[in-house]
Amino acid sequence: MVQLKMPSSVADAWPENAWISRAERPVQTATSGPLAGLRFAAKDNIDAAGFATTAACPAFAYEPARHASVVQRLLDAGAALLGKTNLDQFACGLNGTRSPYGAVPNAIDPAYVSGGSSSGSAYVVATGEADFALGTDTAGSGRVPAGLNNIVGIKPSKGLISARGVVPAAQSVDCVSIFARTVDVAARVLAVAQGHDAEDPYARRLAMATTPLPAAFRFGVPAPLAFCGDALAEQAFAEAVERLRALGGTPVAIDYAPLAGAAALLYESALVAERYAAVRGFVDAHDDQIVEPVRSILLAGKGYSAADLVDAQTRLRAFGQQAAAMWDGIDVLLVPTAPTHYTVAQMQADPVALNRNLGAYTNFVNLLDYAAISVPSSLRPDGLPFGITLIGPAGSDWQLADLGQRYHHATGLTLGATGLPLPPPVPIAALQPAATVDVVVVGAHLSGLPLNSQLTERGAVLLRADETAPDYRLFALPGTVPPKPGLLRVAPGRGARIAVEVWRMPATAYGSFVALIPPPLGIGTLSLADGSQAQGFVCEPLALEGAQDISHFGGWRAFLRDRATA
The missing domain is CATH 3.10.490.10 (Gamma-glutamyl cyclotransferase-like)
Known part of the structure; x- marks a missing residue:
């Protein structure tokens, strides 16, 4: 059923490098349901029976006996699976160049990175090859590729979608994410994909907000903000603030220090040990099969003690307590999805520092148990996309989708890289209008x-x-x-x-x-x-x-x- 390509070098990679494996015919188990007629792709750290799961590491590949929980839910709802997409190896990266299958290009301008680690999933949605795609998000992998490719990326509340059948990156903060060209499609997929799963140790039953945000809402804007010297991104964000103000929002400056402090812990503390623990059996036996800098990041997790991890977790809780105060003054937090764009050549020349820059406004979200949605905001004068992310407390997913859809439709942008116009907005079904x-x-x-x-x-x-x-x-x-x-x-x-x-x-x-x-x-x-x-x-x-x-x-x-x- 599946033609699995295992290139021996980047030169042998598929021309677009977005797919790792594709089905000869779309996999479909139901012809009716809420997602009937939609085609999707799954990031290749998510199991789909009949496809090898590689996590972008050929030596790691295995044949799963059954679909991941989320894939099964989508198939049962009538969606058709096209295949598996490329990623930064072991979901470790935010840029899309860390794969032996090749760097996934940006769908708008192939000289630039696609964002990662869910690079292939974002690319096939932006180009119209798939109607939606599954990614994963630990530190921003479901948002950065959306922002860089002019599409929507929903990063659900932790535990809302089962991660059973997903190769973990850092299991306590992993989320399955959803890419689509419109909020409507992404929200429809989320409605099907969500559900408690006792086979996922981190699944939970959440109390979801079911009324929209107030018509007159307050949105937090971090201070200070940095754009890595990118004046066009800075201007695009200023325009985003004004657009959100026109939708009824009042900007409120918030202190970004506790959020930045939490974000830094992800790779600069013992929390990175969870990255190593996720695949340590393979790392210990086959670290020579792992690409750099993924190898160095994973191996760094071996050097910490249990006491170091407890200390890092305590520091994270302290940052969380400090950050919680901001919700007393705001309804939603606004950040740039990514502060700038980099070319593939720039990223490969300085892969660690530039990758860290792309996660400047994403790394803290899962650590502090927030929900988020990235939506397109504008095309810059140089033609590159700029996206914004709306962030709320756990359980605010439908509220964020509602505001995200209003924002997206206010931009007048076309869909991904297709040039097609946005269809009319559709009410978020899970929300009941407030009295x-x-x-x-x-x-x-x-x-x-x-x-x-x-x-x-x-x-x-x-x-x-x-x-x-x-x-x-x-x-x-x-x-x-x-x-x-x-x-x-x-x-x-x-x-x-x-x-x-x-x-x-x-x-x-x-x-x-x-x-x-x-x-x-x-x-x-x-x-x-x-x-x-x-x-x-x-x-x-x-x-x-x-x-x-x-x-x-x-x-x-x-x-x-x-x-x-x-």
Whole structure:
């Protein structure tokens, strides 16, 4: 069924170096299901029966007796498996050049690296050869290749997708990741792939958030940020901040030091011993079959004691405690997926330092038990893709997918390297819309006026400017601070249309908002010009005796402008 190519040198590699093995015919076990009609590829550290699992090391190859749990779930859902993709050997790297099967090129510009370790999986999705692909992510391998190839990469919460049948890299922090050209497809795959598996020692049952992030949300921006001298990446990130702001976000500077401290532990402490432990039987017997610098990284794990590991784990917990405070002030964290691009030649000339740079904003995520999604953000003036990553606490996967899809569709980008347009967005099925209340405001709560913050602080968003039905009179209430109007319903034919704004507020915040309204004002049901009704500001009739009727101005703003110029 499978033609497995085992090149003896890079010169013998497949021309595109993205595939290690392909099926003569796609493997399919079901013709119906939620993923019917979709073709996928699996990174070659994930078992698929009938394919050798090599982890990009021919001497390590073995024939699995059954599919990995995640592969079986996808096949049962109607997806068809095309084959196995290339990777940085033993999933150790973020650049895509550490494989005896050759360096996987960037799908947009082949002179540049694809990112790794899930390099082949990202490439076949970006070029349209597969509809989606499985990768793995320990330190960013499900995100960096997505960002460098103009595609989506979901890095789920740890334990959400079973890792049974996956060659471990660092088993306590490994995740199976998903690449697709749209968030919709990636989220559909995640919905099928997730599920507790007692055969995975690190599987867990998570409480997943099932409502979207607030319409007015706060996003963290690390300070300081570094882009390895890449001014185009820095500018692209500044544009990303503004785009997220336009979607309702407010940027909040966060201290990156504890996140960076956690990230450094992955390779610069005894935590690297877990890399060695994952494949130590093979490493001890066949270290001469491992490419550099993977060999040196794995062997470095042999030099630590158990006490060293306990110390590193304690330091990691300390960084986690420090980082946890940031979630009190933000709903989501925004980072560049990768701070820059490197050519294949640059990476091969300085493979350790440049690889470390690519993981500057990814290495901490699994260590601190966060979920993440990388989405395309822009094409730089030099034509290279720039991606951003949205990060949230464990269990926020669907919220991140929802915001990620909104962001991706706001970019106007095409799909991967195909040049095809983005299809319309699709609601994230696992999310239930949060309950909301529409509130009609007429005076000091209008946008830009003194009491508008009482709305925005509660996550309310402006839906539209509107008018009431022609059955209302507007009065300037004397002695109010700040100045306020009173709206009164009158008999048909005796009123006017009054300018208003309609705001949408989370239902959970509505009670605290109403509690702020002083008499003689209150909330009642208003009729709008189109015949619809909504909750809005009204006034007790007795309070209007002697008040100035300002209905002829048509609204509170017009009255204030007239008073200012009088």
